[in-house]
Amino acid sequence: MSVLQELIAALPDGTVVTDPDILESYRHDRAADPSAGTPMAVVRPRSTDEVQAVLRWASAHRVAVVPRGMGTGLSGGATALDGGIVLSTEKMRDISVDPVTRTAVAQPGLLNAEVKKTVAEYGLWYPPDPSSFEICSIGGNIATNAGGLCCVKYGVTTDYVLGLQVVLADGTAVRLGGPRLKDVAGLPLNKLFVGSEGTLGVVTEITLKLLPAQQSACTVVATFDSVEAAANAVVAITGKIRPSMLEFMDSVAINAVEDKLRMGLDRHAAAMMVAASDDRGPAGAEDAAFMAATFTEHGATETFSTSDPNEGEAFVAARRFAIPAVEAKGSLLLEDVGVPLPALAKLVSGVAKIAANHDLVISVIAHAGDGNTHPLIVYDPADAAMEQRAQLAFGEIMDVAVGLGGTITGEHGVGRLKRPWLAGQLGPEAMELNRRIKQALDPEGILNPGAAL
Amino acid sequence: MSVLQELIAALPDGTVVTDPDILESYRHDRAADPSAGTPMAVVRPRSTDEVQAVLRWASAHRVAVVPRGMGTGLSGGATALDGGIVLSTEKMRDISVDPVTRTAVAQPGLLNAEVKKTVAEYGLWYPPDPSSFEICSIGGNIATNAGGLCCVKYGVTTDYVLGLQVVLADGTAVRLGGPRLKDVAGLPLNKLFVGSEGTLGVVTEITLKLLPAQQSACTVVATFDSVEAAANAVVAITGKIRPSMLEFMDSVAINAVEDKLRMGLDRHAAAMMVAASDDRGPAGAEDAAFMAATFTEHGATETFSTSDPNEGEAFVAARRFAIPAVEAKGSLLLEDVGVPLPALAKLVSGVAKIAANHDLVISVIAHAGDGNTHPLIVYDPADAAMEQRAQLAFGEIMDVAVGLGGTITGEHGVGRLKRPWLAGQLGPEAMELNRRIKQALDPEGILNPGAAL
Numbered sequence: 001m002s003v004l005q006e007l008i009a010a011l012p013d014g015t016v017v018t019d020p021d022i023l024e025s026y027r028h029d030r031a032a033d034p035s036a037g038t039p040m041a042v043v044r045p046r047s048t049d050e051v052q053a054v055l056r057w058a059s060a061h062r063v064a065v066v067p068r069g070m071g072t073g074l075s076g077g078a079t080a081l082d083g084g085i086v087l088s089t090e091k092m093r094d095i096s097v098d099p100v101t102r103t104a105v106a107q108p109g110l111l112n113a114e115v116k117k118t119v120a121e122y123g124l125w126y127p128p129d130p131s132s133f134e135i136c137s138i139g140g141n142i143a144t145n146a147g148g149l150c151c152v153k154y155g156v157t158t159d160y161v162l163g164l165q166v167v168l169a170d171g172t173a174v175r176l177g178g179p180r181l182k183d184v185a186g187l188p189l190n191k192l193f194v195g196s197e198g199t200l201g202v203v204t205e206i207t208l209k210l211l212p213a214q215q216s217a218c219t220v221v222a223t224f225d226s227v228e229a230a231a232n233a234v235v236a237i238t239g240k241i242r243p244s245m246l247e248f249m250d251s252v253a254i255n256a257v258e259d260k261l262r263m264g265l266d267r268h269a270a271a272m273m274v275a276a277s278d279d280r281g282p283a284g285a286e287d288a289a290f291m292a293a294t295f296t297e298h299g300a301t302e303t304f305s306t307s308d309p310n311e312g313e314a315f316v317a318a319r320r321f322a323i324p325a326v327e328a329k330g331s332l333l334l335e336d337v338g339v340p341l342p343a344l345a346k347l348v349s350g351v352a353k354i355a356a357n358h359d360l361v362i363s364v365i366a367h368a369g370d371g372n373t374h375p376l377i378v379y380d381p382a383d384a385a386m387e388q389r390a391q392l393a394f395g396e397i398m399d400v401a402v403g404l405g406g407t408i409t410g411e412h413g414v415g416r417l418k419r420p421w422l423a424g425q426l427g428p429e430a431m432e433l434n435r436r437i438k439q440a441l442d443p444e445g446i447l448n449p450g451a452a453l
Numbered sequence: 454m455s456v457l458q459e460l461i462a463a464l465p466d467g468t469v470v471t472d473p474d475i476l477e478s479y480r481h482d483r484a485a486d487p488s489a490g491t492p493m494a495v496v497r498p499r500s501t502d503e504v505q506a507v508l509r510w511a512s513a514h515r516v517a518v519v520p521r522g523m524g525t526g527l528s529g530g531a532t533a534l535d536g537g538i539v540l541s542t543e544k545m546r547d548i549s550v551d552p553v554t555r556t557a558v559a560q561p562g563l564l565n566a567e568v569k570k571t572v573a574e575y576g577l578w579y580p581p582d583p584s585s586f587e588i589c590s591i592g593g594n595i596a597t598n599a600g601g602l603c604c605v606k607y608g609v610t611t612d613y614v615l616g617l618q619v620v621l622a623d624g625t626a627v628r629l630g631g632p633r634l635k636d637v638a639g640l641p642l643n644k645l646f647v648g649s650e651g652t653l654g655v656v657t658e659i660t661l662k663l664l665p666a667q668q669s670a671c672t673v674v675a676t677f678d679s680v681e682a683a684a685n686a687v688v689a690i691t692g693k694i695r696p697s698m699l700e701f702m703d704s705v706a707i708n709a710v711e712d713k714l715r716m717g718l719d720r721h722a723a724a725m726m727v728a729a730s731d732d733r734g735p736a737g738a739e740d741a742a743f744m745a746a747t748f749t750e751h752g753a754t755e756t757f758s759t760s761d762p763n764e765g766e767a768f769v770a771a772r773r774f775a776i777p778a779v780e781a782k783g784s785l786l787l788e789d790v791g792v793p794l795p796a797l798a799k800l801v802s803g804v805a806k807i808a809a810n811h812d813l814v815i816s817v818i819a820h821a822g823d824g825n826t827h828p829l830i831v832y833d834p835a836d837a838a839m840e841q842r843a844q845l846a847f848g849e850i851m852d853v854a855v856g857l858g859g860t861i862t863g864e865h866g867v868g869r870l871k872r873p874w875l876a877g878q879l880g881p882e883a884m885e886l887n888r889r890i891k892q893a894l895d896p897e898g899i900l901n902p903g904a905a906l
Contacts, residue, residue: 099692100688100692100794100795101793101794101795102691102692102794103793123692123693144637145637145641147635151634151635152634155612156635158641158644159608159612168886172882172885173882174882174883174886175880175882175883176883176886178793178858178860179793179858180791180792180793180823180824180858180859180860180863181604181605181791181794181822181823181824181825182600182604182609182791182820182823182824182825182860182863182864183791183860183862183863184597184598184648184860184862184863184864184865184866184867185860185861185862185867185871185875185878185879186867186875186878186879186883186884186887186905186906187645187648187649187652187653187887187890187891187905187906188598188611188644188645188647188648188649189645189883189886189887189890191611191641191644191645191647192640192641192642192644192645192890194641194644195637195640195641196640196641199640200640211695212692212693212694212695235553238555239552239553239555239576239665240576240665241665242664242665279732279733279736280732280733280734280736280739281733281734281735281736281739282734282735283732283733283734283736286733286734338633338634338635338636339633340551340554340556340631340632340633341553341554341555341634342553342554367635370633370634370635371633371634371635372634372635405631405632405633406633407631407633407635407636407637407638408638409636409637409638410633410635410636410637411635411637412637413637414637414638414639418638422638422639425638425639426638426639427628429625429626429627429628430627430628430629430639430642431639432625433621433627433629433642433894434639434640434642436893436894437640437642437645437890437893437894438640439893440889440890440892440893441886441889441890452639452640453639453640
């Protein structure tokens with residue numbers, strides 16, 4: 001029996017896929033990593049037991065395992081490897097909600113949006129909201145410690161993880177944490193897996209902390225004729241109140257969105273902010289008024305406030321639409337750098353300088369309230385020289401962020417695309433500590449080799 | 454040069470203390486662990502460099518190091534060991550606040566209350582509020598992932614840790630994370646140290662996330678003639694709103710507090726709830742009205758609501774005073790078990806059964822909103838048989854909690870007192886994973902041996 005036949009025999013029919021056309025579609029995530037190989041198989045288990053069988057087999061034969069959620073990752077965390085397998089969690093889709101403990105137990109293959117929808121039926125809310133929430137999986141969110149728009153107030157994925165079931169490299173299944181809001185028994189190992197990008201284990205079950213349904217928000221939109229003015233307003237706001245959203249779009253993004261949506265955005269603005277407060281009752285409106293006034297004080301050319309959720313949502317949708325809209329101009333290298341908030345304007349102007357130097361269009365959108373920006377580097381893949389300039393810019397933007405005390409990745413993960421820059425941010429001691437943990441949990445190095453570490 | 458002289462020579466004068474009277478005062482934390490030894494020295498470094506020197510020395514000579522904050526721990530996490538040293542961080546007291554990034558960088562020796570006070574000068578707030586906040590250190594809070602009263606809404610210590618500087622067993626200093634609200638570069642190792650009870654490294658600097666100043670709260674106090682009624686009301690509340698406090702006291706605690714404070718508490722009540730909402734404007738009062746109504750629906754014999762912060766604070770102070778008040782009745786074994794919220798009433802009745810079986814007074818107070826209870830086992834240390842019964846009860850309470858899907862420790866840590874029960878909660882796979890991480894970071898086992906793991 002060949003190595004692969006052994007795997008096929010260990011799992012229910014149809015779990016192991018070797019059809020070349022299907023394999024092709026699992027080679028890349030959205031990062032379209034050019035180094036992608038072709039896996040020997042795609043494995044789609046339906047249970048923790050099956051994941052254990054896969055990893056026992058992979059350990060025994062030293063086969064590289066690339067865990068994959070819905071393949072929406074932007075850093076090449078799920079790039080397939082020649083001779084390895086892709087372990088897709090897409091078929092693991094159970095969820096149960098306990099409204100009394102305000103927790104949900106979800107399998108990793110559910111979409112973020114499906115988790116939100118299911119818990120909403122109980123009047124509950126799962127806050128983290130990556131822009132890709134309608135197409136990304138909750139398992140992938142765990143792998144990258146995904147963020148989103150509401151994180152400025154509500155925190156990131158790890159803040160909602162109470163417990164995990166994880167299958168380790170050798171096939172051992174471990175339960176960490178559980179539906180207890182406070183639990184300090186043993187090391188906080190559940191947190192260690194949130195953001196580990198599939199390098200330490202495969203998450204097969206997630207116990208999520210939920211909140212009561214979100215209140216409807218008051219929304220404020222403001223346009224500025226300089227990026228600095230907008231960035232200064234952000235800092236003035238976050239020092240005083242806790243907005244539930246504080247999003248930034250630059251001129252390129254505004255125009256790209258307006259090209260598509262024709263909603264009357266100001267094409268001459270250098271920057272647009274979309275801010276919201278979901279504090280209840282008059283407090284939300286007070287926050288909105290405070291933000292509008294702060295925007296004005298900082299030179300906003302126009303502000304618009306609304307307490308109508310649909311009207312507000314239209315602007316949020318415009319912000320969410322920025323990436324596909326800019327993508328209409330060419331292929332994108334999508335950056336994810338973050339800085340301490342006071343450095344936001346410097347980061348944006350640094351990006352503009354890089355764009356000018358390399359004769360590139362780089363649009364900046366940002367979760368401004370937490371200093372996390374997404375410079376969108378536009379290039380034509382048919383123009384090899386341009387693509388090379390885009391790659392250079394991609395690296396230089398990370399260098400600028402690190403130089404400002406920032407991070408090479410705020411919420412997308414290191415994956416394979418950003419790995420060469422990781423040591424520059426972490427330094428040798430923290431890199432060594434990362435390697436020690438990896439070595440302790442995956443001594444054979446079969447889990448997502450080449451990603452993150 | 455003796456081993457100890459080598460340490461003395463490596464550090465500034467006065468850093469290493471060997472005076473027997475002083476050593477005596479560092480043998481125990483508040484758990485008064487009877488197994489405590491006498492350390493060869495107490496070392497009180499003032500900087501990361503000095504901590505590195507201590508750990509290099511300890512590694513070279515395989516000397517056990519017991520890290521210690523202010524010695525207020527309740528699980529024996531800082532019990533001294535014969536022939537080891539106690540590394541006290543009490544002299545490391547620097548703090549700087551950046552109101553723009555809404556972060557503080559604190560050394561571990563500051564009291565929690567000092568951190569709160571310093572950041573309040575900038576209009577900011579550090580939420581976690583263990584009842585011991587006036588005497589416990591922020592470093593100790595990191596070690597145990599401390600909780601408190603406001604955690605039901607605002608989360609626990611780990612939710613506020615953005616970055617750490619940690620000295621590892623071999624003396625390497627590592628920076629993890631930093632003043633960035635989102636950062637997923639590398640494994641989330643800063644979180645691994647929060648709650649690691651000094652077993653993986655010594656934290657020398659902490660970057661804390663802060664919030665804008667808390668709004669003043671509306672407070673609701675309610676008395677019940679059964680514990681079940683109070684527990685049911687808790688679940689009805691947390692499913693609907695996010696109170697900023699939801700505290701429980703049983704009849705023994707009510708009477709003990711009333712004995713001391715004479716504030717007119719209902720001595721006939723079986724349970725008292727102290728609840729609050731700090732939502733802004735009318736929302737806080739709405740929440741308070743909702744909680745009062747819910748208490749009444751669930752059979753409260755009396756409810757009292759106030760939006761006067763001083764009046765509210767008097768009841769919070771009464772709740773905080775419960776432990777010293779009950780302590781007036783005898784020595785205490787202070788438990789810290791937690792359960793998923795629906796099991797709260799079962800846990801409390803289980804404790805009552807254990808008290809009856811062992812002819813003991815056990816008072817239960819609880820951070821009810823997150824299912825975290827503190828059964829206070831009263832005993833007379835001069836009565837050996839009673840002390841033994843108290844010890845039995847201490848273990849049985851943990852067994853009941855684990856049997857209800859709960860935890861042996863919600864916020865105090867495992868330390869040495871609860872270590873025999875840890876495997877029963879975690880199971881063999883998670884225990885093995887804990888040991889693997891410990892082995893990877895502290896292969897010689899010099900850091901807090903015998904604690905937690």
